[in-house]
Amino acid sequence: MKKMKRALALGLAMSLALSSLAGCGSKATESTSEAAGTSTGEAASTGDEQVTLTFWSWLPTTIQWEEMVVAFEEQYPNIKIDYTRTEQDDFMEKLQVAMASGTGPDLFGLSTGTMATQYAPFVMDMSELADQYMPGWQDIISSTAVDQCKVDDTLVGMPLLVAGMTDLLYNQTILEECGITELPRTYEELKADAELIKAKGYIPVAVGAADDWVNSDLFVQVSNQFEEGAVYEAEAGERSFTDQCFVDTMTAWQKLFTDGIFEDGALGVNTYPDARDQYFFNRKAAFFLTGSWHLGPISPSNTEIQGTEIANRGDVIGMCVMPSLSPSGTLCGTAGVDTMIAVNKDCENAEAAMKFVEFMANGTGQQIYVDYLQGAPVSNQITYQGEVDGKLQQQSIDEVNSYVSNAVGNRKLQNSELETAIVVAMQNVAAGSDPLTELQTVQDVAESLR
Numbered sequence: 001m002k003k004m005k006r007a008l009a010l011g012l013a014m015s016l017a018l019s020s021l022a023g024c025g026s027k028a029t030e031s032t033s034e035a036a037g038t039s040t041g042e043a044a045s046t047g048d049e050q051v052t053l054t055f056w057s058w059l060p061t062t063i064q065w066e067e068m069v070v071a072f073e074e075q076y077p078n079i080k081i082d083y084t085r086t087e088q089d090d091f092m093e094k095l096q097v098a099m100a101s102g103t104g105p106d107l108f109g110l111s112t113g114t115m116a117t118q119y120a121p122f123v124m125d126m127s128e129l130a131d132q133y134m135p136g137w138q139d140i141i142s143s144t145a146v147d148q149c150k151v152d153d154t155l156v157g158m159p160l161l162v163a164g165m166t167d168l169l170y171n172q173t174i175l176e177e178c179g180i181t182e183l184p185r186t187y188e189e190l191k192a193d194a195e196l197i198k199a200k201g202y203i204p205v206a207v208g209a210a211d212d213w214v215n216s217d218l219f220v221q222v223s224n225q226f227e228e229g230a231v232y233e234a235e236a237g238e239r240s241f242t243d244q245c246f247v248d249t250m251t252a253w254q255k256l257f258t259d260g261i262f263e264d265g266a267l268g269v270n271t272y273p274d275a276r277d278q279y280f281f282n283r284k285a286a287f288f289l290t291g292s293w294h295l296g297p298i299s300p301s302n303t304e305i306q307g308t309e310i311a312n313r314g315d316v317i318g319m320c321v322m323p324s325l326s327p328s329g330t331l332c333g334t335a336g337v338d339t340m341i342a343v344n345k346d347c348e349n350a351e352a353a354m355k356f357v358e359f360m361a362n363g364t365g366q367q368i369y370v371d372y373l374q375g376a377p378v379s380n381q382i383t384y385q386g387e388v389d390g391k392l393q394q395q396s397i398d399e400v401n402s403y404v405s406n407a408v409g410n411r412k413l414q415n416s417e418l419e420t421a422i423v424v425a426m427q428n429v430a431a432g433s434d435p436l437t438e439l440q441t442v443q444d445v446a447e448s449l450r
Contacts, residue, residue: 051352052080056095057109058088059161059339060365063303064372071364072356079352087272089211106344107353110157111213112148112337113412114419120151123342124350126357127155133354140362145378148337148410157340158361161375163293164335164404165217165411166322172392173315174202174286183320187252190323194261197286203263205256206279207289208271209430212423214289217334217411219422223249224332225324228408235413237450241422241443242436250426250435252325257430267430281308283315292400293338295319295373299390302372318392321403335407338375373397376404421445 060068065083072081084105086094092115098104099122110116126149130137138146145159170183175193178200184190194204208214223231227245234241256262263285269275271290280288281297288294296302297310298317305311324331341360343353359365362379370377371386388394413419425438 050078050080051349052082053107053349053353053356054082054084054105055107055356056084056086056091056098056105057339057341058086058091059109059374060369061085061304061372061374064368064374067368068360068365071368072359075359075364076352076355079355081356087270088213089270104344106347107356108342108344109339110342111339111412112410113414114416116149116156116340117151117414118416119342120154120156122345123154123156124345124347125154126158126343129343129350129354129357130155130158133351134358134362137358137362140379140381142378142380145337149340157342158357159337159340159378160360160366161293161338161369162335162378162404163291163338163375164333164400164407165221165291166333167290167292167294167319167400167403168205168322169280169288169290169294169297169317169319171280171283171286171310171315172318173313174200174283178202178286184323186329187323187325187327190261191259193286194259198260203279203285205261205263205287205289206269206275206285207262207266208269208275209262209266210268211271212420214271215423215426216413216419217291218253218289219249219426220409220411220413221332221334222252222325224334224408225249225326225328225330226252228330228332231413232409234446235415235418237446241446242439246439246442247435248326250429250439253426254429254432254435256325267427277308281305281310283309283313289322291338292319292335292404293375295396295400298393298396299373299387301387301389304372316391318390319396319400321399331403332409333403333407334409334411335404336410336412337378415449417449418442418446 062085065085069081069083073079091109095104095108110119141159142162145162146155149155149157149159174197178193178196180193180196184193197204220231223246226248230239230243230245233239234243234246257266263269263279276288276290279285297305298319300311300314305317310317321331321333341357343350343357347353362381366377366379366382367385369375370382370384373386377383421442425442428438429435
């Protein structure tokens with residue numbers, strides 16, 4: 001197996017006032033011997049007393065965390081991380097309820113855009129924390145990634161991963177069973193392949209269309225295919241969401257349902273675990289709509305797929321860019337920070353919290369993320385150290401790398417009300433409503449925000 005020598009650059013080289021459940025740095029009565037060390041791996045701690053930090057997020061995955069927590073607590077034996085993982089949509093609801101009731105975590109994951117804006121008033125300014133506890137961080141962490149994590153003048157969280165939309169995991173073994181020998185590179189080819197795939201009893205493209213984040217990501221990305229940059233101008237109030245490029249975007253979205261590209265009932269399906277596990281991993285779908293963070297399963301040794309039907313059958317898995325939905329064939333990727341880590345503003349032990357932040361952004365935690373192909377590193381000191389052992393792995397990495405590296409804009413919009421309006425309109429259009437009528441409701445919301 002060939003060792004990958006260069007950095008995995010899947011993404012851009014980028015360069016409410018509430019107390020928490022267990023104020024950051026809750027202390028146990030037991031103490032351990034003082035340990036000295038640095039962020040590069042020697043045992044280290046903030047002192048003799050035991051510190052427990054609560055951390056909630058959708059990433060890292062359970063398997064990734066099993067490696068991370070061992071490495072972190074070995075490096076910092078006096079700091080314990082109590083991690084609660086929840087799938088992303090459920091996490092967002094859980095975090096909001098917990099923060100509102102004063103039972104939120106010490107550290108938590110955030111996405112850029114509307115979620116960062118929502119929680120900006122309730123976190124410590126990460127730039128101030130990093131200046132104090134991560135000397136030199138601005139020369140190490142991607143400046144473009146950092147910029148995406150800011151709301152006004154506040155750095156809401158430290159970026160951890162860069163990723164892009166929209167890609168397709170594909171099962172080459174199933175495609176060959178269906179008589180498909182080449183990947184679809186246009187929408188018409190995808191539509192024709194979908195008929196062949198359905199004829200063999202498989203789902204063409206599994207998608208979690210019940211997830212707001214998937215739909216909003218897709219709207220932003222596809223609208224750039226019809227007119228690059230228009231969606232960002234519309235968000236800024238510089239043009240209307242009823243313009244033709246957005247009508248074309250919504251019409252293309254509707255056709256994914258009416259043309260039978262997506263699975264029946266897609267509006268009631270979540271990405272995780274349904275579309276991924278029940279359809280794609282369970283060998284019921286030929287494609288799975290996702291982002292560049294999901295490159296891991298293209299490796300047969302990836303632990304995420306161990307025990308799944310595709311692994312048990314020895315299917316060959318790859319990833320490609322989703323064909324353009326525009327008749328012009330224009331591919332305009334969108335990319336950005338996939339996840340960041342924030343510190344609750346009521347944190348009692350910022351130093352301990354920042355040990356963990358540094359570990360995740362520029363230490364062993366970051367290395368584990370990258371080696372799992374979860375996304376591109378935000379640290380310029382971290383490169384991919386894993387094996388290339390899949391038949392389609394290098395090809396997939398190169399294709400996704402090029403696509404994301406040439407992305408034309410951010411995956412996320414900044415205004416939560418506008419994003420919600422877009423998602424509601426998309427659901428209605430997918431269910432058969434008129435695209436222009438639904439876009440007028442989006443424009444009404446946009447105008448009300450001015």
